[in-house]
Every structure is written in C-alpha cells, then in structure tokens.
Amino acid sequence: MSTIHVDVVSAEESIFSGEARFVALPGEVGELGIYPRHTPLISRIKAGSVRIELADGREEFIFVAGGILEVQPNRVTVLSDTAVRGKDLDEEKANEARRAAEDALKNAKSEIELAKAKSELAVMAAQLAALRKYRSKKWSD
Template sequence: MATLRVGLVSPEREIWSGEAKMVVAQTVEGQLGILPGHAPVLGVLLDGSVVKIEPADDGEWVTAMVGSGFFSIAGDEVSILAEQAELGTEVDVADANRALQDALAAGEDDSTSERRARARLRAAGVDA
C-alpha cells in the first residue's frame, strides 16, 4: 500500500513525522484531504485549525492544533510548516479553556487567540 511521508514542524521543534495513509488539513480555501498520489499543492493553513494524520501503522489518528503556516504536497511528501503547533495529546485543557475565556472576555469577534484556543481544545478532543 502506498503511503505519505509527513512532517509537521513549528519553529520550536518537529511536532510529528512518519508514514501516513491520509492527512486532513484546513486551508484558507477549505478542507483538504490528502491521500497518496495527490497532485502537487502549496497551500496556506487556516490559522487556528486542526490537522489530522492517519498513521500508516493503523495507530490512533494524530491530531494537532496549528497556527498560521503553509503546507506542501510534492510526490508523496507532505510538509506542514506551522507558526504554532501543538499535538492534541500535549494540550493542557485547563489552560486552553482559560485562554478561550480570556479571548471571549476581550470581546473581539473571531480573534486569532479565540480561534487558536478553540483549535487546541478540538485537537485535545474537547468540543469547543
């Protein structure tokens, strides 16, 4: 079975890399599902969205919050370069809830901090 080679990185560190069956990313133009053999694409990640990766080893889906950034698909290589990224398993849910409440209290509609806090909670599996 064909797989994708995926790398998810932020300026601080490599968040996840490995072989995957599928990647789902939210772009500024809509959601994109990436399978092996996908046409080459360069896209802009939606700030405060979630990237999902289905590992090739049939393990649990990897879910990560991403801030603004880019992704590229070339051959069966997927590079996700995010300004900010955090695995759902690493999210401090209490901290993300506080950040969401602070963003809502600031009263700005659809602020970056609100979108990122909501994405952190979604990545952690909490409905926000």
C-alpha cells in the same frame, strides 16, 4: 500499500515526521485530504486538527494554529508557528487563554488590538474544539 512522508513542524521543534497513508487538515477554504501521489500544492491552513493515518493504521492527531501546507507527490510538509500533539493539549490552559482573549477583545482600544484579540479567540476556540474531537475519537498516541 502506498505511503507519503509527512513532516509537521512548529517554530520550536519538529512535532511529527513519518510515513502515512492519508493526511486530513483544515485548509483555508475547507477540509483537505491528502493521499500519496497527490498533485503538488501550496496552501494556507487555518487553526484546527491535523489527522495523520499512519502506515500501520494507527492515527496521530496534532493541533495547529494555522500555517502553511506544501504537498509534493511523495511528501507533505505542515509549517505552523504553534503545533501541539493531541495528547499534550491542556484544556485548562486553553480555557484560560480563551478567557484572556475575550477580555482583550472587550478592552481593545485600537483596530490592531481588536484584530489581534479576535485572532487569538479564534485560535483558542479551534484548539478547544480540536481537544474535544481528540478526546471523543480516542486518538492513538
């Protein structure tokens, strides 16, 4: 079976590097599915779940807070400021951050503060949704 090399990189570290049969992730205008020999493309991605079907059939799950996707026929690269393995997602921390973003939204005194708070709130909502999805699917580690 044909595979494609996948790299998921955050600002701090390489989160995943390996061979996959398929990659699904949240494109800016909808869900993207990438198979080996995919047409080259560069796209922005939004906050959400990256699902990687490994060569052996297991699945890897990673939350990204948006970023850039580059696809070449034999390689997928996901660059994100923040990327967290599904098994490392912390619901309590995400809920705290969501509450802080809600407070910041209520107390915003400028358009910039308002935009930043809205962005943070959207990322935290996506992270909580990704966590629920990860738990419901019982993704492999």
